[in-house]
Amino acid sequence: MCSMGFARSLGFALLPLAVCCIMANILLFFPGGEVQYVQQERLSRLIWFMMGIGGGGVLMCGSVMAALVGLAGSGYCFIISAMAMLEGPQCFTALGWSYPFANEGGRYLMEKDTWSKCLQPVSIVEWNVTLMSILLGLSGLEFIICVLQVINGLVTAVCRPCCYKQDYTLNA
Known part of the structure; x- marks a missing residue:
């Protein structure tokens, strides 16, 4: 059975996920919708790795044609987002920016009660946790879809002769 429709469906599914990753990453640059923290260079350092823009976004769009590039991109987005989630945001505390x-x-x-350590930007922990969770979920989904595309590509390569098998007869 041919699986070209399946591959096309997976490819089309990646495009909206990529756009969502790009949007989530852009929002991370503007905690609470404010510009001042990017201007003052008060954003968490891992945000500058642009995991959602590059890994989950641009590289993912390229994966429609090359699932392996998509695997690398979604894997990058997932790993950097997980690292950023574990590290937590940079914020202003009683001891200064840290x-x-x-x-x-x-x-x-x-331990949600410890989130109050961050005085500025307002609700930065919730902001980062929400957007990093979105990036983790979307990049995980992208990774699964790319794995399916790789498997589909391998199956198609192996089974292509079966899909396009034609009967050849000799007419005497």
Whole structure:
């Protein structure tokens, strides 16, 4: 059975996911919708790795034609987003600008009462956790779709002779 329709469907599914990753990454540059933190260079350092723009976004769009590039892009987005989630945001605390959750191994995620350590930007922990969760989920979904595309490509390559098999007869 030919699977070209399946591959096309997977490719089309990646495009909206890529756009969502790009949008989520762009929003990370503007905590609470404010510009001042990017202007003051007060964003978490891993945000500048642009995991959603590059990995989950641009490279993913290229994966419609090359699923392996998509695997690399979605994997990159997932890994950097996970690292950023574990590190936590850079924020203004009673001790100044710092990464107050950096050495906790993500424990702050389960201890919501510690989020008040971050005084500015307002609700930065919620902002980052929400958008990083979106990036983790979308890039994980993209990765699965790309794995399916790779498998589909291998199956198609192996089974192509079966799909396009024609009967050849000799007419005497």
